[in-house]
Structure formats: C-alpha cells, structure tokens
Amino acid sequence: MSAKIRLYVEHPLGAGQSLPLDRDQAHYLFGVMRLSAASQVLLFNGTDGEWLADVTEAKKRAGVLTCVEQTKPLQMPPDLWLLFAPIKKARTDFIVEKAAEMGAAKILPVQTEFTNSERIRQDRLQSHAVEAAEQCGGTYVPEVGDLQKLGRLLDHWPEDRQLMFCDEAEVGNALELAAGAHGNAPWAILIGPEGGFSEVERKRLHSLPYSHVVSLGPRILRADTAAVAAMTLWQQALGDW
Numbered sequence: 001m002s003a004k005i006r007l008y009v010e011h012p013l014g015a016g017q018s019l020p021l022d023r024d025q026a027h028y029l030f031g032v033m034r035l036s037a038a039s040q041v042l043l044f045n046g047t048d049g050e051w052l053a054d055v056t057e058a059k060k061r062a063g064v065l066t067c068v069e070q071t072k073p074l075q076m077p078p079d080l081w082l083l084f085a086p087i088k089k090a091r092t093d094f095i096v097e098k099a100a101e102m103g104a105a106k107i108l109p110v111q112t113e114f115t116n117s118e119r120i121r122q123d124r125l126q127s128h129a130v131e132a133a134e135q136c137g138g139t140y141v142p143e144v145g146d147l148q149k150l151g152r153l154l155d156h157w158p159e160d161r162q163l164m165f166c167d168e169a170e171v172g173n174a175l176e177l178a179a180g181a182h183g184n185a186p187w188a189i190l191i192g193p194e195g196g197f198s199e200v201e202r203k204r205l206h207s208l209p210y211s212h213v214v215s216l217g218p219r220i221l222r223a224d225t226a227a228v229a230a231m232t233l234w235q236q237a238l239g240d241w
C-alpha cells in the first residue's frame, strides 16, 4: 500500500466526525492526487492528534471526509521558539520549513538593525510550516509570527524563557549551553541576519539575565545553516530527541 496523504485541516477531529473539504483541498485530493470515494487519508489539526479518515464524498470542487480512528496522539514539540532575522525569500522559506521539521513550537521573524528585509509574507511562511508538518509526520504546526522588532520583543520578554543567543562574534569560543540549570524552562534561539548583530544589540543581548551566548563553531555560518545547527544543538542538549 502506498503512503497515505497527510493533510492539515482546520476542523475538529474525532471518531465519526465528518468534515467538508474546501475547493482547494478537493482539487488537491481528487484532481491532483486522484483519490476517490473509499480512499483514505491521514488528518491532523494541531490539537487532536492524527486521524485516519475515509473519503465519503468526492466531487471536483467539494468533498467530505469522515474520521475513522486516531492513529497518533498529539505530540507537542518542546517549548522552543526560533527567532530569526528574515533573509532572502528562498532562504527564509528554508528556515521556516526546517524549524517546523526540527520541532520548534513558535517561529518568530524579528527585525534587527541589520536585517535586510523589511517585510515578510506571514501567510506564505505559515503555509510552509503546514507543509513541513504534513511531510514530516508531525501532529503540531508551529505558529509563524508577524515580523516584529527584536528590541520590542525583548522589552516584553517573559523572564523565565531562556535565550540561546547565537553570536557570530563568539566564533571559535567553546559552546556554552547550560543544560542542567534550565532543562525544563521554556527557551528561544536567536539567529541574526546576514549582516550580523550591531554592537548595541550585542551589548544588550549579552547583558540580559536569561541570555546564554553560544558559538556555533570556528566558521561563520549563513543564517539558514546557523538556524539548523542551533536547533540541532538545542534539541540534543535540552529537547525531545
């Protein structure tokens, strides 16, 4: 049997629960993927786990799915936010996709002093996170925030949330991620833009009581590489891997 299609839906899921498909979903399942009545798909909505569902009605522009049984419980990622300064479109897409695969709870684009891009398409980035969750077997979709100023985010920072500050100026210094002390705390990772952090930002970030300054090795990584490397380190030390 070929692998079942996994689909994210915004609808409650439960035994016997029917849900209508919108035009795009019907087109994808019946037009593109050639499913028909009696086919089965896997559904998740970010809160009710994963459900096996029958196609009970298949029309060109509409259709109905009916849940049969739960195939996976909801599995929440660790309480980890990824803060990153948006870069070029394709690389920003990559960061969001990888963050969703690697187990971020929230993805927050931040504007720093040297951030190249002033604007993001939040809806597009959110749909990349959905696609990544569909593909990787996740039952949770991280929320992608709107672009916000890093300074303002830090002004309202929840003080119990630890911050893994990836500072390119620490290049070559040993990795210092205090696993023991903050193992159960909520965390965030911060990755800067192509231009790196300004001295003012660096000074502030170093002085925050919840900040943990981290080096990602002896070479300067591109921001997209840095995001993946940092999430790997964090997951290995403190996460659910």
Ligand code: SAH
Residues within 6 Å of the ligand: 166, 167, 168, 169, 170, 171, 172, 190, 191, 192, 193, 194, 195, 196, 197, 214, 215, 216, 217, 218, 219, 220, 221, 222, 223, 226
């Ligand atoms: N233009 C900057 C590099 C920015 S790299 C310079 O030449 O110094 C983009 C981001 O990736 C950085 O802001 C940092 O958050 C992260 N990063 C890249 N390499 C890193 C390293 N070796 N250690 C820590 N952070 C790194």
